[in-house]
Amino acid sequence: MGFDLLLQNILNPxxxxxxxxxxxxxxxxxxEVPQPLPKLFSLYLLIAIGLHGGYELSKSxxxxxxxxxxxLAVFMAVLVPVYAFFILRLKLDVxxxxxxxxxxxxxxxxxxxxxxxxxxxLGESYGGYMVAAMTLMESPAIVVGLILLTLxxxxxxxxxxxxxxxxxxxxxxxxxxxxxxxxxxxxxTGEKGWKAMDPLFGVLFKGMLAFFLLDMGIVAGRRIGDxxxxxxxxxxxxxxxxxxxxxxxxxxxxxxxxAKGDAFMFSILCASASYIAVPAAMRLSVPEANPSxxxxxxxxxxxxxxxxxxxPLYYFLINHLWG
Amino acid sequence: xxxxxxxxxxxxxxxxSRVLNVLEKAGVSGYxxxxxALGKGERGMMAGDELTDVFKNSYxxxxxxxxxxxxxxxELRPLLKKVGGACLVSDVLWLTH
Numbered sequence: 001m002g003f004d005l006l007l008q009n010i011l012n013p014x015x016x017x018x019x020x021x022x023x024x025x026x027x028x029x030x031x032e033v034p035q036p037l038p039k040l041f042s043l044y045l046l047i048a049i050g051l052h053g054g055y056e057l058s059k060s061x062x063x064x065x066x067x068x069x070x071x072l073a074v075f076m077a078v079l080v081p082v083y084a085f086f087i088l089r090l091k092l093d094v095x096x097x098x099x100x101x102x103x104x105x106x107x108x109x110x111x112x113x114x115x116x117x118x119x120x121x122l123g124e125s126y127g128g129y130m131v132a133a134m135t136l137m138e139s140p141a142i143v144v145g146l147i148l149l150t151l152x153x154x155x156x157x158x159x160x161x162x163x164x165x166x167x168x169x170x171x172x173x174x175x176x177x178x179x180x181x182x183x184x185x186x187x188x189t190g191e192k193g194w195k196a197m198d199p200l201f202g203v204l205f206k207g208m209l210a211f212f213l214l215d216m217g218i219v220a221g222r223r224i225g226d227x228x229x230x231x232x233x234x235x236x237x238x239x240x241x242x243x244x245x246x247x248x249x250x251x252x253x254x255x256x257x258x259a260k261g262d263a264f265m266f267s268i269l270c271a272s273a274s275y276i277a278v279p280a281a282m283r284l285s286v287p288e289a290n291p292s293x294x295x296x297x298x299x300x301x302x303x304x305x306x307x308x309x310x311x312p313l314y315y316f317l318i319n320h321l322w323g
Numbered sequence: 324x325x326x327x328x329x330x331x332x333x334x335x336x337x338x339x340s341r342v343l344n345v346l347e348k349a350g351v352s353g354y355x356x357x358x359x360a361l362g363k364g365e366r367g368m369m370a371g372d373e374l375t376d377v378f379k380n381s382y383x384x385x386x387x388x389x390x391x392x393x394x395x396x397x398e399l400r401p402l403l404k405k406v407g408g409a410c411l412v413s414d415v416l417w418l419t420h
Contacts, residue, residue, distance in 0.1 A: 042374065
């Protein structure tokens, strides 16, 4: 991988802010971001990305090309948890295997946003419909996880999955809802709407992302101690599976003729793991699984890996293949 | 002062609505909820992870007649067995006013 690319990714204020947050915990400083703010920042980021994506989508329109991307996004969101489950079953019980595979089948919006910022720094763009692809990839893994659970788990009668509650959590969790809604608003209001929103959701975006990533660094830092409990197999899984998923994503993107920027964002979506929507759904539907495994893996292993190494690595491969 | 029972429940924030449903069904006239309760229990540390409610507890308390308190406790037993948490019932004196 080009050292320049790695350096260019790291020497980016939001990524450095993440490392700053991580360092604050490791060096035992008392730094913290006051409680309700991180939730406000994540809401801000989701709204900004939804509105901008919707605006971009209104420019490109919903073409056959766009539908192809969306279908492949759903395909990967269904496929990843299935093979992840069978790999995890080599070492884990059904419950933990279901929860972790669903975590890896879904996506991380912040990884996607950071990758978008990396791409912008390189002066490249991606289609606004990739935001729609991201939204579509949030939920299927939860449903696939629960299907795997009903197929493979032998539970007592009183602990059946409450499908209504879990499907609601899968498709109407706050991040899916706000992304869908703002994507639609951005699409309906087009250029005029985006111009009105740009001062808050465009100009300030990178600063807000940096602030949010500072908090993510602190959260990830607090979970680093749990890595010991996760064990070598799961640490390796948390790094190797995202790389493998990205490779599958890149292969599909090349086969189906994605543009370069779209291929990169698609590979990022395939490689990332959820730490908000899926853990909440899994805690509801698979209380037998240990959240300090699946949350630690996605937040303290895969997220930092993707932010620091994954983003330049996948870009390097795509740049090589697309030229 | 009137002798009553105080029911305190500590539960994963994600299951808060189920506990409140149980209280409503049992017919309590009011309750208090403190969200974002942190601590440590049989299922490990609830450190208040900032982004999800997965590592957060909620604390609920209500004061009610003895019969209602036992009804709540029995209704909550299967949920607590499945997802962890705690339910305490104690004697209190209600200041009538």
